[in-house]
Amino acid sequence: MAAQTALPPLVIYNTTNVVMEISVEINPDRYLLKPGEEMMIEADPEGVPFTIQPFDGGLQIYPGNTAGAAVMIDGKLVQPDWDTPRVISN
Secondary structure: OOOOOOOOOEEEEOOOOOOEEEEEOOOOEEEEEOOOOEEEEEOOOOOOOEEEEEEOOEEEEEEOOOOOOEEEEOOEEOOOOOOOOOOOOO
16 A cells, blocks of 8 residues: 655635734634734644635635644744734724
8 A cells, every 4th residue: 555645734825914813723712813924734634635715814724634723824834813813804
């Protein structure tokens, strides 16, 4: 049986001028990505690709078959954030 090739991490850049809400499923885990920040999601998708679904103000990410994927913002491992209110700018 051939070894599976790991997919590269998913990298998201917030090039907007507003905070983006990123929901990483299956848990779901919520992260806030500020303007200019970079998020990297590392997962072991077992051959199943990342699925990305945009919604108003953010993205919903399904990292293959991985629950609890490692998430870094600007190179630092971060924990989910359900406490910080999302600020919506006009």
